[in-house]
Amino acid sequence: MRSMGGEQVEEAVASAVxxxxxxxxxxxxxxxxxxLKWSCRETxxxxxxxxxxxxxxxxxxxxxxxVPFEITLDGTDDGLDPADNEGVLHVIETTCALLAATLRTTPREVRAFHPYPFRSANREGFAAMGVTEVLAHTHDIAEGLGLTYEPPAELCADVLARIFPHVRPGxxxxxxxxxxxxRGELPGRAPVTAWRWLNNxxxxxxxxxxQGVTPAAATDLAAGGDGGFEWVEGGPFQGTRDAAGMLLKAYEAGVHRxxxxxxxxxxxxxxxAVGGMGFHGAPDEEGRVEIGYDLAEAARGHGYAxxxxxxxSAWALAREEVVSVFATTEPANLASQAVIVRAGFTRVAGDEKQLAYELRGTRG
Known part of the structure; x- marks a missing residue:
């Protein structure tokens, strides 16, 4: 799959500069x-x-x-002559190079603090946020200066599929x-007055x-790729690919949570990566959410599921809107039944085609 990293940050900055x-x-x-309330220089x-x-x-x-630091351009508070506009662009190019180098040398599993919305992001998240800042604020500056700005469409789609998973793509x-x-209007959609991006x-x-699967990763998984993950032998299993396909349909319909x-x-x-796990959708009106999972064959027998x-399940039951977690399995799948029971679920229904289990929270 096309990655989101230093190359994309450089592409965004090159276009802007x-x-x-x-x-x-x-x-x-x-x-x-x-x-904005800022001037073009401040932006x-x-x-x-x-x-x-x-x-x-x-x-x-x-x-x-x-990290408690910030940069200050010459001339703002040190008595030196202020950097001219070309100097500001040189600073943008320099900070771009530093971020791009950091993205290229940061391992995939590293996550660092960012407040929105789950208090962390990986290197792809920081790359996507950096690109968004460049694209959106270059638009602001261009609007203030009367310029026409049109960044690469693929770059915009990459950002949307990673940190705007709640936004229906157009x-x-x-x-x-x-x-x-x-910053604009779309036919059939209400104006956006407050917004946040969503890291996984x-x-x-x-x-x-x-690790939450983004629409970008789901697109690749559903098409037979690895979704940007390094899998054990035989992974991902077909259930994970099918679930990715359902996620992708929800994203395209604008209903993905x-x-x-x-x-x-x-x-x-x-x-x-050893397997996939996820919900069949948001909790229903009764506070029940259904969960499913699978493991690559090479990872089975180690208690990962x-x-x-x-x-x-514990994460879900800690949410106000969830009363119970629901899971189903086939009667012949004894291994799956053992996983569900070990996780604390209780059998609540069943027939010759399907068994149903439930785990209720303290509010249930």
């Missing part, structure tokens, strides 16, 4: 940046600040808060991204992490 260099002779301080400085901040989060392995990825960030959820377990989607079970010891089922 090429346009803004055509207007370095203008007064960026006097021009307001689109709908350009903000782009540079975001890029270096994201590099700092990953390089510093920050897990609890932002025929025009750039216009969809502008709408999703409160990761649920920790003892030997595993359950990522926290109630699909997760890949990844071993902490070596970062290899039980560990993952316990962790994801």
């Amino acid at each position: 090429a346009l803004l260099r055509t207007a370095t002779d203008r007064d960026w301080e006097a021009a307001a940046a689109g709908r 350009a400085e903000h782009i540079a600040g975001d890029l270096i901040a994201y590099a700092g989060q990953l390089a510093g392995r920050a897990t609890e808060a932002y 025929d025009d990825p750039w216009r969809t991204l502008l709408w999703a960030t409160g 959820l990761v649920v920790p377990a003892e030997r595993l992490t359950l 990522p926290e109630w989607g699909v997760f890949v079970l990844v071993r902490r010891q070596d970062g290899r 039980t560990e993952g089922l316990r962790a994801l």
Whole structure:
């Protein structure tokens, strides 16, 4: 699958800087940046600040808060002559290079602090956030300076499929991204007045992490790829690919809720994926949510499914809207039944075709 990393950050910055260099002779301080309260100059400085901040989060392995630093351009508070517009663009290019290098050297399993919405992001998440900052704020600056800006459509689609999983994709990825960030209108959709991107959820377990599958990863999994994960031999199993296909349909319909989607079970010891687990949708009106899972054959017999089922069920039952977690299996699948029972579920129904189990929370 096409990755999201240093190359995409460089592509976004190259596109932005090429346009803004055509207007370095203008007064960026006097021009307001689109709908923002900042000037074009302040907005350009903000782009540079975001890029270096994201590099700092990953390089510093920050897990609890932002690394406490910021950049200051010459002339703001040190008595030196202020950097001119070309100098600001040079700073953006430099901070881009630092983030791109950090993304290329950060292992896939590293996650660093970011508040929205699950308090962490991996390297793909930080790359997507960096690209979004560049694209959205270059649009703001271009609007303030009367320039026309049109970034690469594939880059916009990549961002949407990673950190805007709750947004129905449209025929025009750039216009969809502008709408999703409160910067434009789309026919048939209400204006966006407040927005957040959504990095994928990761649920920790003892030997595993359950990593939320983005629409980008689901697209690849459903098409027969690895979804960006390093799998054990024989993985992923067909059930994971089928679940990815259902996630993709929900995303395309604009009804995907990522926290109630699909997760890949990844071993902490070596970062290899061993199986898939996830929900069949959001909780229903009675507070019941259904869960399913599978493992690659090479990973069976080690208790991974039980560990993952316990962790994801506990996460679900801690949510206000969930009263019980529901699971089904075939009568002949004794191994699956053993997993469900070990995870604490109780059999509540069954016939010759299907057995049903339930795990109720304290509110149930």
